[in-house]
Amino acid sequence: MSTLVLVETDADGVAETSGEALTFARGLGDPVRALVIGELSEAVTSQLSDYGVEAVHHANGPAFETYAAAAWAAAVVAAARETDAGVVLASGTPRGMEAMAHSAVRLGASMAANTVEAVSRHPMVVNRQVLGGSVLEQMQVDGDIAVLTVAGHACEAVPADAPTTPAISTLEVEVPESDLIAKVVRTEPGEPDESGGLKAARVVVGGGRGTGGPDGFGDLTELAELLGGVVGVTRVVTSLGWRPHAEQVGQTGSRISPELYIPCGISGAIQHWAGCSSAKTILAINTEADAPMVTKAHYAVIGDLHEVLPAINEELRRRRG
Amino acid sequence: MTDVLVCLKRVPDAAGEITLSGDSMSIDARHVGYTVSAHEEAAVELAVQIADETGGSATAVSLGSGDAVEQLRNALAVGCSAAVLLEADAEAYGPADVAEALAAVVRDHAANGTTYDLLLLGNDAADSGDFQVPIRLAYALDRPVVTGISTVEIEGDHVTARGRGTEGPEIYEVPLPAVVAVMEGGVSPRYPSIRGRMKAKKVKIDQSEPSLQPAGNGRIKLVLPPAAPSKVEILGEGPEAATAVVDLLVRLGVAR
């Protein structure tokens, strides 16, 4: 029996969210095996060794040149069979979710999305986020194979106590033409999804309805620049077209985990909180002392953001000299 | 001419304070009210646009209690022309059950002469967040499926679907009939006009009960994460707080 993890990679190697999934997988107790689709760099292999992976199964070839969820699922199923997997999991990213849902159907398995912890392994019982993370569901995943996705930032990505020397093997996987019908035919340049920067930012300055309109972001943007951070916003702001959707934080936007989050004119609705609760420190700026964002924050300033922010920016510039 | 079927779920409006039912098996939404997810609102908008542009139709379907008629009427009010209610206790249904029940509707309607070339759903339901119904539905009907889609265009016998990728918008071109799971953000859902609401009231909703025995969703119970007591430290009021704020920023190591 083993636990198979679909690992996503980025320019730095193993994606942070996949590191979280690997850490979660180790906690289940069975040996962890990784599936990597596409290029397998040395950085990835060495990081997988740090995460304590026993074996790496590598699927590559023309079928994986451009993303097709069904082709990924074909690889997951082939690897699950080869490794006698009892649990198959991925991080709850768009690709991870999609590949796991396809794989669950093909494996005749149940799937638990956005898992935050395993309650027991036999039977497989997990706690997972529902209603945008404001409620947890305890769910039993029946069947010989359980398929899971791990909610972003549910656990920290932690290397194993001792690194392993994973065996690397090429996964033979036959991908029928029918699995390539729904594939990415092109990626349009020009309008990159900037939420990647948002997710990795050390400082995020948030703007909500309290900014008052598209012209209300000047001081906010300036503070973000002064702190080397980026701007994040609420859904009200993106729905009204004040800022692009890529900047949205929350259940239907990005989940952020900066050192410092400074929400300005944001009430702190549960769907927004779902995206920012992992911030180490929260400093809220709001006119209302009883706004949920204020009561949930570590620090707060009560006042009009259009008066408070310029004063902060000025003080920062003054100290910089 | 494209006939679109758009799938909706009546869910508790999570903007308010959440409480659980006595047996902890469901959310008590009596005081917060009900809605559909933002993804599904976007899916309805896309369905109506496609129906208009191609001279086809948009039909809304929901599996849920009799009260889900409210969500179906809202879809009718913004331009769907027909609605189907599969009356069932949605809480007893797992994603595979819902997909099977929806697939049965698609097959039944096809047998009666209406083929839905495009099935639109939200990316995941706002309450259960399973992220599986669109994909399981596609497998049940042996159709291609794409998820995380913000806009769609019908071009002849295929649909061009655009989603957000990490390196820019990703484009799929998928032959019809197909299943598309929509993510909010690509279109602004229209508001119902008074005329739309009047019209919606007159539509007869096709009501039936699914004929399958649901396998369930494995739910053992729901738990509310404990509300952390407020430990907020108020740094001050108004612009005078700036000094205290910058002191904090320096302490946190994000400013010099």
Ligand SMILES: Cc1cc2nc3c(=O)[nH]c(=O)nc-3n(C[C@H](O)[C@H](O)[C@H](O)COP(=O)(O)OP(=O)(O)OC[C@H]3O[C@@H](n4cnc5c(N)ncnc54)[C@H](O)[C@@H]3O)c2cc1C
């Ligand atoms: C299915 C679903 C998904 C959702 N997903 C998301 C999501 O991903 N992200 C998200 O953010 N929301 C999401 N929402 C919406 C969410 O419920 C809230 O409506 C939204 O977060 C509120 O945005 P806000 O805080 O900007 O506005 P409001 O709730 O209107 O709050 C404005 C705040 O600004 C304060 N304020 C006003 N003027 C000033 C001023 N001059 N100076 C300082 N403070 C001021 C007010 O006191 C208030 O606290 C979702 C909702 C649903 C139903």
